[in-house]
Amino acid sequence: MYNYQKDNTYFAQVPGMMEEFCKEELEELGAKECKVSYRGVYFSADKEALYRINYRSRLISRVLAPLITFKCPNTNTLIKTADKIQWKKFFSVKNTFSITASVAKSQITNSLYASQCLKDGIADYFRKVSGGVRPDVNTVNPDVRINLHIEKDEAVLSIDTSGESLHKRGYRLLAGEAPMQETLAAMIIRLSKWDGEKPLWDCMCGSGTIICEALMHYCRIPAQYLRKNFGFFYLPDFDKTLWEKIKNESDSHIRPLPKGIITGSDKSQKVIDVAKENLSRLPFSDAVDISCHPFQHTKLFENGVLITNPPYGIRMGELEEVKKLYEELGDFLKQRCKGTSAFIYTGDQQLRKSIGLKTTRRIHLINGKLEGVLVQIDSYEGSKKPYYAEYKAQEEAAKKL
Numbered sequence: 346m347y348n349y350q351k352d353n354t355y356f357a358q359v360p361g362m363m364e365e366f367c368k369e370e371l372e373e374l375g376a377k378e379c380k381v382s383y384r385g386v387y388f389s390a391d392k393e394a395l396y397r398i399n400y401r402s403r404l405i406s407r408v409l410a411p412l413i414t415f416k417c418p419n420t421n422t423l424i425k426t427a428d429k430i431q432w433k434k435f436f437s438v439k440n441t442f443s444i445t446a447s448v449a450k451s452q453i454t455n456s457l458y459a460s461q462c463l464k465d466g467i468a469d470y471f472r473k474v475s476g477g478v479r480p481d482v483n484t485v486n487p488d489v490r491i492n493l494h495i496e497k498d499e500a501v502l503s504i505d506t507s508g509e510s511l512h513k514r515g516y517r518l519l520a521g522e523a524p525m526q527e528t529l530a531a532m533i534i535r536l537s538k539w540d541g542e543k544p545l546w547d548c549m550c551g552s553g554t555i556i557c558e559a560l561m562h563y564c565r566i567p568a569q570y571l572r573k574n575f576g577f578f579y580l581p582d583f584d585k586t587l588w589e590k591i592k593n594e595s596d597s598h599i600r601p602l603p604k605g606i607i608t609g610s611d612k613s614q615k616v617i618d619v620a621k622e623n624l625s626r627l628p629f630s631d632a633v634d635i636s637c638h639p640f641q642h643t644k645l646f647e648n649g650v651l652i653t654n655p656p657y658g659i660r661m662g663e664l665e666e667v668k669k670l671y672e673e674l675g676d677f678l679k680q681r682c683k684g685t686s687a688f689i690y691t692g693d694q695q696l697r698k699s700i701g702l703k704t705t706r707r708i709h710l711i712n713g714k715l716e717g718v719l720v721q722i723d724s725y726e727g728s729k730k731p732y733y734a735e736y737k738a739q740e741e742a743a744k745k746l
Contacts (some may be wrong), residue, residue: 416638438480
C-alpha cells in the first residue's frame with residue numbers, strides 16, 4: 346500500500362497568502378484534520394471527499410497523493426527508488442507522463458536534474474516489465490503528473506490527483522494583457538460575501554475572469570464542470586461509480602442566473618470580445634450583461650457590489666496615467682455609488698492611495714507571482730471621507746491629546 350492509501354492523507358497546493366482561506370474551503374468540502382503549511386494544506390479525506398474537492402474547489406491549485414517518503418541524499422538513490430515502485434498500477438506504456446520537482450536545503454540542488462533522474466528510474470522500470478518499451482514524456486498535457494519534493498535530503502513522491510492545475514477552469518482560452526488567476530477571482534468573490542442579493546459589476550472586466558467566476562459562484566456550477574480528465578482517474582483504487590455519483594450530486598445543485606445580476610464592462614472593445622468568448626463556454630452566460638464603455642460614462646451604480654482588477658501600471662500603460670485612473674475610480678465611488686461595497690485588487694499596493702477613499706479592510710493576496718492587495722471600500726453617503734481628509738482629521742485629533 347502507498348502512503349495515501351494507509352492514512353488517507355493528501356496535500357493541497359494553494360496560491361500564496363490563501364492558505365487559511367483554502368483550509369476553510371477544504372473543510373466545507375469534507376476534508377478532515379486540516380493543517381496549514383507554507384503554500385499548502387495537509388488534510389485527510391476518503392475517496393468521496395477527494396473527488397468532491399477536485400471537482401468543486403474554487404481556491405486550491407492541486408491535490409497530491411503521497412506514494413512514498415524516503416531518505417534521498419543523492420540521485421543514485423532517487424533512480425533506484427523510482428525503479429522499485431510499481432508504476433504500471435498507475436499508468437501504462439500507452440500513457441504519457443510528466444514530472445514536477447522541487448528541492449530545498451538538500452545535497453541534490455538542481456530540481457531539473459532531480460526530475461531527469463526520476464524520469465530515468467521510471468523508464469528503467471517500464472523497460473523491465475514491458476519488454477524494453479517505456480511511456481513517453483509529455484510536458485504540456487500528460488495523462489499522469491508525478492510530483493517530487495526533496496527537502497533536507499528527505500524525498501516525497503506523489504501522484505497529482507488533479508491533473509491540470511485546478512485554476513484552469515476551461516472557459517478562458519483567451520486572456521487579456523494582465524489576466525487575473527481564476528483562483529484569485531474566486532477568492533475575492535468569496536471575501537465579498539456576494540450572494541446575488543445585490544447586483545455585481547466589474548467595471549474594468551478585461552477578459553472576464555471575475556464575471557465568469559461570479560457566474561459559476563451564483564449558479565453553483567462546480568469549478569471543474571468543463572473538465573474531462575482528472576489525475577485521480579489513474580489511481581489504482583479509483584472508483585468510477587463513486588466518482589459519477591459525486592459529479593451528479595454536485596451538478597444537481599446548478600441553478601440558472603436571472604438577468605440583471607451580473608454586469609461587466611470595459612473601455613476596450615477588443616477585450617470585451619475576448620470576455621464574451623470566454624463567457625460563452627459557461628451555462629447561463631446569456632444572462633450576463635457585458636458591454637463596451639468606460640466606467641466614467643455610467644451615471645449611477647447604487648446598492649450593489651463592485652469587484653474589479655484595474656491596470657497596475659507595470660505591463661499596461663504609464664504609472665501616472667494609471668494613478669489618474671484610480672483617482673477617477675475613487676471619485677466615481679464617492680459620487681455615484683451610494684450603498685455600494687467595492688472590492689478592488691491591485692498589483693501595486695501604493696496605487697490604493699490614489700483612490701482617495703478610506704478602506705474598510707485590506708487583504709494581501711498573490712496573483713501568480715505578483716503580490717498585491719485587495720481593498721474594500723464601502724461607499725455609504727456621509728460615512729466615508731477622502732483618504733487625505735481622513736488622515737488630516739486623525740492628525741488634528743492627535744494634536745489635541
